[in-house]
Amino acid sequence: MDLPVRLRPVSDDDDLDMFRRFCVEPGLIGLDWRGFQDAQGVARRFxxxxxxxxxDGRLVVDAGGRRAGFVSYTEGLYAGRGPYFEIGIALLPDFRGRGLGWRAQAMLCDYLFALSPVQRIQAGTHAENIAEQRSLVKAGFQLEGVVRACEFRDGAWRDGYLYSRLRTDPAPEV
Structure with missing residues (x-):
């Protein structure tokens, strides 16, 4: 049975504790680990x-009334004229592989398209993250291509995949 998924604002110390965990537990965020981060920065930002x-911002992914992770958005600008958002997601291990990620990312796109005039939302992922690639396609994204040597991770420069969803693309049913 699918868990109901909703996005909500960050609201309490338990939410902040989850964010702190992503800052200090290397295995929790998987391939996106960039080293230890300032865990107190979470409270300052809140x-x-x-x-x-x-x-930019974050929303909590709520699955069946339980905190499952978060989605994020960051504004960018192409050629000084074309605003877009880049989105991301981090789910706690117990909630991965259950169909929550694609739904949360599709909901975030709907939210951003409804509240801003951007034409484009993009998301990058690691070449080896097959699950996230599938999730992005289910969320209505299309693969644009390989971004060569875009990320320094685990002692080496690595390629990434860039996906996008345009306002005019059909939205998936969540």
Whole structure:
């Protein structure tokens, strides 16, 4: 049975504790581990704007009433004229592989398209992250191509895959 999925604002200390875990537990975020991060930065950001900035932010992924992870968005600008958002997702291990990720990412796209004039939302992933590639396609994204040597990870420069969903692309049924 599919768990009901919803996105919600960050709201309490338990949410902040989850974010802190992603900062200090290397295995929790998988391939996206970039080294230890300032775990106290989570509380500072929450105090600043509740993780709901105009140009970037995070929402909690709620699955069946349980905190499953978070989605994020960051604004970018092509050629100084074309605004877009880049999105990401991090799910706790117990919630991976259950069909939550693609639904959460599709919901985030719907949210961003409804509240901003952007034409494009993009997402990058690792070449070896087959599950996320499938998730992005289910969420209505199309593969644009390989971004060569875009990420320094685990002692080497690595390629990534870039996906996008345009406002005019059909939205999947969530």
């Amino acid at each position: 105090a600043e704007d509740g993780f709901l900035g105009e140009r």
